[in-house]
Amino acid sequence: MIPDAAPSAPPPYTAGAYARYGAALAVTVGAITSQYFVPKIAPVTGALYGSLAGGLAIVYGIPVAAFLGLVGVSPLRGYARSMGRAGWEGLRWYGLLSALALVVTIGLVLVYEILDPAALELLNRPNPVLAAAASDPAFWIAFSFAVGALEEAIFRGWIFGFWTGRGAWWVHATWTSALFAGVHLYYASTYAEASPLVYPTLFCLGFAFAATYQASGGNLVIVALLHGANDAAGFLSIVSPSLAVGAHLGLIGVGLLVALLHFTGVRPFGPPVVPPPPPVAPWLPPPP
DSSP: OOOSSOOOOOOOOOHHHHHHHHHHHHHHHHHHHHHHHHHHHOGGGHHHHHSHHHHHIIIIIHHHHHHHHHTOSGGGTTTTTTHHHHHHHHHHHHHHHHHHHHHHHHHHHHHHHHHOGGGGGGGGSOOHHHHHHTTOHHHHHHHHHHHHHHHHIIIIIIIIGGGTTSSOHHHHHHHHHHHHHHTOHHHHHHHGGGGGGTHHHHHHHHHHHHHHHHHHTSOOHHHHHHHHHHHHHHHHHHHOHHHHHHHHHHHHHHHHHHHHHHHTTOOTTOSOOOOOOOOOOTTSOOOO
């Protein structure tokens, strides 16, 4: 078990470190988004992308290999740090931002009702991920947690975690969460003009997980579990829509309760871990 102590000051990054991070990020975005256009450009790759093993190897295996080789495991070093605090922070951020996403989505629906009500009909199109999972929903409910762990290692561990202690955390949480939402291109291709109704939820989830990583000093276990539970509720809708809605709203409700307790001063695990200030880049002059 990793101790609950705050992480030590990160070593200075060199220009090469930023370049390697940028290369790994580019490879990751390319690998993830390739599933949406490569099979169309080269139909011979359809079998590879269409198989579970092939799709996982490209979409997750290539990004993991790129970050391991170019960045290393340092951003993942606190993956089990401060489990209690991470659970508390994870639930409250998940509850708050899921509720915010719901409010934003309702507001957007009202805008659509005024400006383009016909576009809302596009939401009745079948979700391609759920359609593909319909033959074995139990497997995909369980597998959601493995996918959640992989995505959190990539997006919160490496992509966001690389910047821990370097600048305002919420700035990096914002752009990395936008990137996380943006690579889910199948929502845009499926729901077209109505897809803006989906992306606020993805962004808010990404931000909640980044905030949890930040507040816990790098915990990835809790955000992986929350990510998996969120996705599992979606696959549960194949079996029972009402049960899926109840499970999803129940998790949000627990999160909101934790947020309320936190707001009233209940802090059972103490204050969040505060990352150390970023070092001065070695190629820049020291601040005055």
